[in-house]
Amino acid sequence: MITRRTFTAALLAALPLTLLSAPTLHAQDLREITFVQPSPSAINSYPVFVAIGEGYFAEEGLKVNVEAINGSGAVLQALSAGQALFGRPGPGPLLAARSRGVDAVFFYNVASRNNFGIVVRADSDIQDLEGLRGKVIGTGTADGAEVGFARNVMSDAGMVAGEDFEFLTVGDGGPATVGFNSGEMSAYSSSTADSAVLNHRGMKVRDITPPKFARFFGNGLVTMGDTIRNDRELVEKFGRAFIRGHAFALDEANREKVMTHLTAGNRQEGEDPEFQGALFDAIKSKTTPVDMTNGLGYLPEEVWEEWQESLVAGGELQSPLDDLTSAYTNEFIADWNEVIK
Structure with missing residues (x-):
């Protein structure tokens, strides 16, 4: 059961992230809200930081504070406990949370x-x-999106965690390097950012994931169902600003400004501009839809069905949800895409 105490403990243990707000003449009139992300990287949530830096949230009357906590599970706990209104977890943890009665709803596909x-x-x-x-696969967190993804991939190959292979929570970055060097793990379930960090630090890695899993979208925007039902205007405002930040950053002509905004969001990432740029390019490539027919942020129904099937097969869901379509919505996407045309 998710409790306020559980979330507070997780938050105290989380890595700090600079809280930012766009400059405005009427800051006292802005509605202050919190956005939670599953890692301290500003690049992973780049549309948020660009929207803050460009003043898009302020134009919507919002002051967005960003908190970094550890993994998608913690993000969903924060949303459920009312400690944040918006977050960026993965689809696997969201479906698992809904199976436990958590009314969290995916409403924008960021990592398409x-x-x-x-x-x-x-x-x-x-x-x-x-x-x-018979080997060990390392993960950054115990219940993050990377765990569900790896479980699905291995299940498809006919292997079950605890029987045919083991998971080991080792952490991100440096700890993952130690895990490889010590021989504690033979593989690592890695995000695009994690792989870039490992390669940059001299731990060269190779992806052995079958190509067919490229269709499985990753983390995206989530809020609680009550927020959509009772505070719809807030969701509309947040999404409008977010998609403007997303589109602005995809335009190569804005690259210098984007890097400035990302450095403001995480100064450590900005200390090495070459690495920062390479990591941004890697992340950005995952947030550009293969098919732009429905624009940015669209959530394909057929992939949600595949996600659920994989989670059931892998044991993360005991059975399919009674109503899978209640886990996500595309109801805002068309209007938001009109803003960036």
Whole structure:
């Protein structure tokens, strides 16, 4: 059961992130809200930081504070406990939460292309998933989106966690490098950002995820069902500003401004401009839809069905949800895309 105390403890243990607000002449008139993300990286949530820096949220009458907490599970706890109004968890953890009665709703597809992969060291003898039978797969968190993704991929290959392979929570970045070097893990369920960090730090990795999993979109915008029903105008405002930040950052002509906004959001990432730029390019490539027919943010029904099937097969869901369509909505997407035309 999610409690305020549980979330507070998670928040105190979380990595700090600079809280930002767009400059405005009437700051006291802005509605202050909190957005939670599953890691401290500003680049992973780049549309939010661009929308803050460009003043898009302020134009909607909002002051957005950003909090970084550890993983999608913690993000969903924050939303359920009323500690935040918007967050960016993965679809797997969201469906698992809904199966426990948490009325969280996905309403914008940020990582429209799969942003996870199972990676091994570049010089590893392991060439495919079968090579991980009897091995250990490291993860950044115990219940984050990367865990559900890896479980689904391994289930598709006929392997079950705890029987054919093991998960080991090792953390991100440096701890993952230690996990590889110590031999504690043979593979790592990695986000695009994690892989970029490992490669940048000299731990060269290779992705062995089957290509068919590229269709599985990743983390996106989530709020509680009550917020959509009772505070619809807020959702409309947040989404309008967000999609403007998303579109602004996708335009290469705005790159210099985007990097400035991201550095303001996480100064550590901005200390190495070359790495910051490479990481942004990697993340950005995952947030550009393959098919722009429905514009930015659209959530394909058929992939939600595939996500659910994979979660059931992998044991993360005991059975399909009574109403899968209640887990997500595209009701705002067309109007928001009109804003950026």
